[in-house]
Amino acid sequence: MPDSKTEPTPPTQGSIPKRWGIGLNVAFQVLLVLALFFGVNRISYRYHTRWDLSPQQSYTLSSSTLNYVSKLPKDVFIANVFARDAKIFTDVQALLEEYRINGRGRIKLRSIDPLRDIERAEELKAETGLPLDQNGIVIKVGNLTRFIREEEMVIRDTGTETTRAIKAFRGEDAVTSALINLVEGGERKFYLVVGKGSRTETALTDAMTALGELGRQQNFQLLPVNLAEISRIPEDADGLLLVGIRYDLSEREIAMIKTFWEGKRAGLLVMMDPAGETPRLHAFLGLNGVIPREDRVLYAESTGSGTRKEFSVQGLFDNESPITQPLAASTVTLPGQSQSLDVRFDDEYLQNQSITVNPLIGASDRYWGEKNYLEDLPVVDEEDTRQPIYLAASVERGSVADPRLRVDSCRMVVVGNASMLDKKSALAVNRDFVASSLNWIINRDRLSGTPPKLKHSYRIQLNPRQNELIFWITTIAMPGLVLGLGMLVWASRRAA
Structure with missing residues (x-):
């Protein structure tokens, strides 16, 4: 009776080059993916578009400011001298970033926390001759310098000095006015x-x-x-x-x-x-x-x-x-x-x-x-x-x-x-x-367009029933829904 077992076929000489070809193909694909990844990131870094999706366009400069900063005749240096825990630090930083982005390379921006970056704050004091004893913005154009205090950028509600809440943010108003003053010289x-x-x-x-x-x-x-x-x-x-x-x-x-x-x-x-x-x-x-x-x-x-x-x-x-x-x-x-x-x-x-x-x-x-x-x-x-x-x-x-x-x-x-x-x-x-x-x-064509608008703060009053409803939706219902979907996926995979 013939032996039913068959001897394994030894690899032919052509199989090794075939494996090398597959490896080279995979390596080439990996390199191509990496090249595309870095290339796309490089292009998106240099050429990109930003959208302001806030309902009131709160993070977009007014058209008059955009026209002005896009045609600046002089270089401008701006320092954000705000403590990180200041109430309007985020608003100020986002605002100044808009000036830098739209300044066509004319505006240089630096952020300095006077409580943490003590050495850099002292250097800025020596350079500008300003005391910098409170939160604010330093703007320098040539030999002219202006310091915008925090209180110049906000409008507070009525009340005592310690309880006056910030009613509106007028940072663009203050920065643009100071910028015009320094560029024009008065x-x-x-x-x-x-x-x-x-x-x-x-x-x-x-x-x-x-x-x-x-x-x-x-x-x-x-x-x-x-x-x-x-x-x-x-x-x-x-x-x-x-x-x-x-x-x-x-x-x-x-x-x-x-x-x-x-x-x-x-x-x-x-x-x-x-x-x-x-x-x-x-x-x-x-x-x-x-x-x-x-x-x-x-x-x-x-x-x-x-x-x-x-x-x-x-x-x-x-x-x-x-x-x-x-x-x-x-x-x-x-x-x-x-x-x-x-x-x-x-x-x-x-x-x-x-x-x-x-x-x-x-x-x-x-x-x-x-x-x-x-x-x-x-x-x-x-x-x-x-x-x-x-x-x-x-x-x-x-x-x-x-x-x-x-x-x-x-x-x-x-x-x-x-x-x-x-x-x-x-x-x-x-x-x-x-x-x-x-x-x-007065021949200020660069300032044509709508002037800066105030960024108002709004307070929403919720009654106890609304607070309870938000608690149940965010703490119980939404996490429970995610957990339930996860359990369904797990069960379907176990059944398969």
């Missing part, structure tokens, strides 16, 4: 014309408060000036503001403004009160291509409940002007009453005088400029102004078309409304438009 100055009446004392106070707040953010100083008490506009004036004046300027005062406007670099912001009697001011504006009309922009209709007449105007921003381009996606509401503006942007005489006029805000389609606005139900007729209705315009004199030859020019913004800064009715976009206009008229 504050700009705006003079607000007073002594010419106003709608109410409250309206004038609201305007001064709002402009003062913008000045603190945008690094300019707001000063009142009575034209009747001076012989010329102050030489250190970067801009002159005429906000809601009711009484007309005298011939001498108009001559002062003309002299200021015809200087090498002048900025004017004029917010017209439609109820004001200012024919000389109207004539001055008309010579520069913007003529305020004697009307009111409104919308009127007859409804089942009676007549509806709406003076509050819904407007749209121009998407080409550097003033309003960052705001073009937003709509603006002009409260109170507004008058339309005749904008002569195609006037040949103005073009020969190197004066360029552009509309900034236009009323939406349902509004018109009504002459007989006191009627109960006004209707559009021949003497009224039809679309397009312009509510704000810009004027630039002495501009150069070629950006390579750009020099500072004289600039003016005219608005047919004086209520944009009223505390009770003003929207954030109104404030943003005024801030962008102020920066534009």
Whole structure:
């Protein structure tokens, strides 16, 4: 009977090279995977995109700050001198990282804990000459240094010194203002014309408060000036503001403004009160291509409940002007009453005088400029102004078309409304438009866009039942669900 056992077949000579081939193939694959891994990491390190997924975009710099830091003309050094256990340390560090990332290599950032990094803190003291005896931020540009204290970056709630909780974080506001101050070497100055009446004392106070707040953010100083008490506009004036004046300027005062406007670099912001009697001011504006009309922009209709007449105007921003381009996606509401503006942007005489006029805000389609606005139900007729209705315009004199030859020019913004800064009715976009206009008229194009916003702190009050429900969900239900899924997976594997 033949033997059923078979002898094992000895390996052939070709099997060894085959094993070597498999090994080399595996090694090559491993090297390729490693190369792809390090290559992808290298590329993602140099070219990456960051998203701010917070509901209020709390970790994103405002458009005006982004425009400014992306075009810095000088190198900037920033030191975060905060103890790690400070309440706002995380917010400050995240904020300064945004400045560094968007500074295009111009901003160098260092974080120093004065309680742990004593040697580095002493070196910074010796280098800057600052005491650094409290938490804050050191900003250095050339030979100029600024120390921003912790209290300058927060707004606290009312209460005693020891119990005042932080209500809002205004770090970007403080850092951007200090940065502008150091780069420009000082504050700009705006003079607000007073002594010419106003709608109410409250309206004038609201305007001064709002402009003062913008000045603190945008690094300019707001000063009142009575034209009747001076012989010329102050030489250190970067801009002159005429906000809601009711009484007309005298011939001498108009001559002062003309002299200021015809200087090498002048900025004017004029917010017209439609109820004001200012024919000389109207004539001055008309010579520069913007003529305020004697009307009111409104919308009127007859409804089942009676007549509806709406003076509050819904407007749209121009998407080409550097003033309003960052705001073009937003709509603006002009409260109170507004008058339309005749904008002569195609006037040949103005073009020969190197004066360029552009509309900034236009009323939406349902509004018109009504002459007989006191009627109960006004209707559009021949003497009224039809679309397009312009509510704000810009004027630039002495501009150069070629950006390579750009020099500072004289600039003016005219608005047919004086209520944009009223505390009770003003929207954030109104404030943003005024801030962008102020920066534009003093040739600060790098600060165009929306200014910094406050980062508010919110407290959620939960009742005992809600606290108990959160406890059961987070401590019992969610861990139990994970445990149950794990047991199901284990049981299915045991059955297999």
